[in-house]
Amino acid sequence: MNLPKIYVALDYHNRVQADAMVSQLDPQKVGIKVGKELFTTEGPDWVTEQVDKGFSVFLDLKFHDIPNTVAKAVAAAARLHVDIVNVHASGGVKMMQAAKQALSEFEQPPLLIAVTVLTSMDDDDLVSLGVGRPVNEQVVKLAKLSQQAGLDGVVCSAKEAQLLRAQLGSEFKLMTPGIRPASADKDDQKRTLTPAEAVACGVDFMVIGRPITQADNPHQAVLDVINEINPA
Ligand code: C5P
Numbered sequence: 001m002n003l004p005k006i007y008v009a010l011d012y013h014n015r016v017q018a019d020a021m022v023s024q025l026d027p028q029k030v031g032i033k034v035g036k037e038l039f040t041t042e043g044p045d046w047v048t049e050q051v052d053k054g055f056s057v058f059l060d061l062k063f064h065d066i067p068n069t070v071a072k073a074v075a076a077a078a079r080l081h082v083d084i085v086n087v088h089a090s091g092g093v094k095m096m097q098a099a100k101q102a103l104s105e106f107e108q109p110p111l112l113i114a115v116t117v118l119t120s121m122d123d124d125d126l127v128s129l130g131v132g133r134p135v136n137e138q139v140v141k142l143a144k145l146s147q148q149a150g151l152d153g154v155v156c157s158a159k160e161a162q163l164l165r166a167q168l169g170s171e172f173k174l175m176t177p178g179i180r181p182a183s184a185d186k187d188d189q190k191r192t193l194t195p196a197e198a199v200a201c202g203v204d205f206m207v208i209g210r211p212i213t214q215a216d217n218p219h220q221a222v223l224d225v226i227n228e229i230n231p232a
Contacts, residue, residue, distance in 0.1 A: 001108070003083055005199075006225060007031040007058045008218075009177070009209035014041045022050060024218045029226065031056035031083065033207055047080050057082040058175075058207075062115050064088035067098035074112060075102045082110050084175070084205075086155060089114035089142035096149035111152040113175055116142035119157045136160065140167055147172055153204065158193040165202030177207040181225055184211040195228040 008030050012018040018038055025032070032055050034047055039061060050057055059082040063070045070087055077085040087099055096114065103109035116139045117126070123134045131138055143154045143164055153173025156164050161176050180192040187210050198206055208225065215221035 001083065001111075003056050003111075003205070004029065004031045005205060005229065006195075006212075006222065007033040007056075007084075007175075007205060007207050008212050008222075009033045009035070009207050010038055011035065011209055011213070012038050014038070015046055018042070018046075021213055021218065022053070022055070025055075025222065026219065027054035027056070029222050030212075031058060033058045033060050035060045036062075044076075044080055047082065051081045056084075058084040058086075058205075059110075060086060062086055062088055063099070064091045065095070067091075067095045070095050071098040071102035074099045074110075075105070078103055078106045078110055081108075084111045084113060086113045086115055087151075089116050089146045089151075089154070093145055093149045096146060096151055100150040111173060113153040113155060113173060114142070114146035114151050115155050116146070119178075136163070140164065143168060143172075155207075157191065158198065158201075159191045161193070161198065161201040161203050170202070173204045174202060175205040175207060176201075176203045177209075179206040179208050179211075179225075181211055181221075181228055183224075195225045199229055 010018050010032050034057055047057055059077050063073045074085050100112055103112055117135050139160050146154055147168055155175045158176055158178040161174055176198055178189045178192050179195055179198055180186055182194050186192055212218050212221045
């Protein structure tokens with residue numbers, strides 16, 4: 001499977017805005033990330049429409065439930081022909097194995113990746129949950145658990161990418177948000193990597209939102225990112 005390196009985050013409430021953005025993107029150059037808000041408003045038929053246009057879709061619904069339910073949910077995602085789907089690693093190894101097993105029934109299963117620790121959480125939040133480890137150690141622990149469960153990779157922050165690449169080997173996929181082209185505004189992202197830095201850190205897939213979706217010319221913004229990754 002030859003997947004795009006860039007997934008554009010479609011952080012929109014409904015299809016009016018999302019369709020306007022998608023119409024400016026080239027499915028040969030980028031994939032799209034569909035999250036909880038857009039999916040809850042527009043549902044699976046809208047996702048299928050994008051797949052039919054040729055877009056690679058990352059369905060970012062972060063499933064977290066009992067193993068049987070998550071297995072059924074990722075299978076439902078696979079039936080939409082999305083290319084990447086995700087779960088919370090904190091759902092545990094049995095949940096992740098069940099999800100992986102459910103996808104093995106498909107001829108071309110999506111990549112199954114895990115979220116480790118949400119970047120909205122800090123060490124104190126983990127303590128309040130009874131987790132004594134600092135965030136960076138918990139991230140590595142959950143990433144290793146995901147790998148042992150047979151998952152294909154993890155979503156990780158820019159600051160974790162290099163460490164995880166070193167700890168998890170070259171085959172395990174890293175998907176990283178918080179990417180900012182050298183010339184772009186950082187918005188509310190605190191730690192960012194440029195596209196070239198992300199590649200140097202071993203990132204396989206970049207989630208990029210506002211630098212593309214709020215650009216005057218989103219198509220050109222995509223070309224600029226691609227050029228930053230592979231200078232002509
Ligand atoms: O606009 P921007 O490039 O910051 O968008 C990044 C996307 O990645 C958003 O959909 C955001 O919710 C998501 N994300 C993130 N940081 C994380 C996890 C997800 O920015 N740690």
